[in-house]
Amino acid sequence: MRRSVLSITLPVQGRPVVHTVEVKHGGDPQYGVVRAGLYLDGYLRLESKLPARFPVADGHIEVRTGKGGMRRCHFVADDGTVQRLVPDPRSAEGRRMRFADEHPAASGLIGAVSILMLLIGVGLNLLQIAEPISQIPPIAATVGTFESPLQLPVWLNLALGFGAVAGAVERGMRMRYHWLLDSGAGT
Template identity: 40%
Template sequence: MTCEAEQPGRLRPLRRTEVLSRSLHTIEHTGSAYTVEVDTTRDWQARLYRDGEGHAVADMPATFPVPGGKIEVDSSLYGVTRVHLVLDSGEERRLAPVAGTAEHLRAALARRYPRVSRAIGVAAILVLVVNLVTAVPTALEFLTRIPKVAAHFGTFTSPLALPGWLNLALLFAGVLAAVERVLTLRKNRVLDIETMWASL
């Protein structure tokens, strides 16, 4: 969605208590510092600041025109999934997370401990794949309980009967895995289906 006429005030410094709820990304472009803010405690809007001053506000997915291109922002229930400067030439540059944000801390971990970072990334993928495999039969069973669907396609009983504690553990692990993927701005169409299921 394109930006609205409303403009945010001056950019506030990031507080430690906001690390899990406020996302800030920045980039230098045409002699100015552009910063995108997404604060999930207020709303699901994106705010653009130019050299610290409020510039524009837009609903997600947001598009902010800037000299020579535009800044595109999108998010999910787990955080910001896209924050890129797209130049008129077609070149894309990802905005960098501001120091102190969860995204910046995750990037710092990757730089200091690359093996640990890779292990966390692989674990997140495995969790989402397991959740996807277990969610599909459950979703099919749920759908075939709808009378109109059952009348046309019959009923389906999931072969997986997981105990409640395991379902809860998988759901919790799935949320953590989804957050990990968002913090590193990784996106996959198949895995995104699982994160949408986990958010229901």
């Protein structure tokens, strides 16, 4: 089971308190529901199913996930300022962030490949969905039928599908989200 651990230090009654959010992406073993826990200085204070909004001193913490990982984990202050929580260095997000800091060129290349894989996945899905939808009698009578110009072998379809999933997971580890890319291709 993969988990995300992100933290931020906020003042509570004049002293710094570490606020940590933990999300077990596989879900609660007993109920199967994905939940987030809010820890203050290492002690569990609140739990909620996702998406979650935890009230904290001077604001709240918003937590959302997608199928590929974390989508949002931010502190929103009462004055409207937003600050992203920092991933634990040992978590997948933390290791990805460290890799991006230590190897920016390689990280950029991986990011570009993940976007490319998602775009290919979305494009292929649209082509493959358009053909059977266009054959529904009322749609066929109105706009005609569509025959996909691509007839890919099953192994290539599967490989591109796995590539899209890998791209979605990589974007989830970097906490990147775009409604078109990530909602349509696995996150």
